[in-house]
Amino acid sequence: MASSTSSTSEKKYEDMTSEEQAAHDQIAKAKEEAEQAALPYRWKQTLPDVDITVSVPKGTRSRDLVVTIKKKHLTVGLKGKPFIIDGELCKEIKVEDSTWTIEDQKEIYIHLEKLHGTEWWRNVITTDPPIDTTKIQPENSKLSDLDGETRAMVEKMMFDQRQKQLGKKTSEEMQKEEMLRKFQAQHPEMDFSNAKIS
Numbered sequence: 589m590a591s592s593t594s595s596t597s598e599k600k601y602e603d604m605t606s607e608e609q610a611a612h613d614q615i616a617k618a619k620e621e622a623e624q625a626a627l628p629y630r631w632k633q634t635l636p637d638v639d640i641t642v643s644v645p646k647g648t649r650s651r652d653l654v655v656t657i658k659k660k661h662l663t664v665g666l667k668g669k670p671f672i673i674d675g676e677l678c679k680e681i682k683v684e685d686s687t688w689t690i691e692d693q694k695e696i697y698i699h700l701e702k703l704h705g706t707e708w709w710r711n712v713i714t715t716d717p718p719i720d721t722t723k724i725q726p727e728n729s730k731l732s733d734l735d736g737e738t739r740a741m742v743e744k745m746m747f748d749q750r751q752k753q754l755g756k757k758t759s760e761e762m763q764k765e766e767m768l769r770k771f772q773a774q775h776p777e778m779d780f781s782n783a784k785i786s
Contacts, residue, residue: 613723616720617723620717620719620720623717624717624719627716627717628642628672628673629641629642629643629664629672629673629712631712633708633709635702635705635706635707635708636701636702636705637699637700637701637702637705638681638699638700638702638709638712639697639698639699639700640673640696640697640698640699640700640712641695641696641697641698642664642672642673642695642696642698643694643695644666644672644690644694644695644696645666645694646693646694647693647694648666648690648693648694649690649693650690652666652667653665653666653667653690653696654666654667654671655688655696655698657681657683657686657688657698657700658683659680659681659683659703660676660677660679660680660681661675661676661677662674662675662677662698662700662712662713664688664696664698673712673713675713675714675715675716676713676714676715677700677712677713677714678709678710678711678712678713678714679702679703679704679707679709680702680703680704681700681701681702681703682701682702682703685701686698686699686700686701687699708721708724709721744759747759748760768780
């Protein structure tokens with residue numbers, strides 16, 4: 589008679605218990621960290637940009653390097669040696685806003701500005717092991733860091749969320765009521781006693 593038990597690796601993630609999910613996440617995180625540590629560079633990202641650090645021999649100067657940043661390709665290496673990085677970027681970048689420098693004659697620091705700063709990258713080079721972007725926890729940003737239009741939108745969303753939690757009207761509902769009041773003032777001959785705003 590066959591056993592009816594199955595391992596957690598065969599189960600769908602959403603069908604696992606919270607303990608099984610935690611164990612699965614821990615194994616996946618350790619695997620991801622090992623894969624990322626094996627890369628010839630370190631990288632981190634925010635929504636708008638990616639920063640890459642490549643270690644090179646102490647005493648390296650910019651004239652000793654080959655660094656080519658293209659819209660969808662990155663090449664980094666020492667002249668006359670195999671490239672350290674040479675491949676297709678996983679997403680397009682803004683070449684004119686991307687830069688590189690050499691720090692302390694031992695590390696190349698590359699800053700890539702994402703073309704679409706609204707998505708997380710799974711990897712830098714398409715052939716490199718991906719990360720699980722669903723597990724990224726972005727740093728908290730301050731409202732003052734946002735541009736005016738985005739800040740206004742976020743503040744409105746925060747206001748509406750607070751109003752809903754308090755059982756009060758949202759800014760849109762308040763705006764509709766104000767429009768009805770103005771219309772009533774302009775048309776006193778009309779009966780609005782049964783008017784409903786939706």
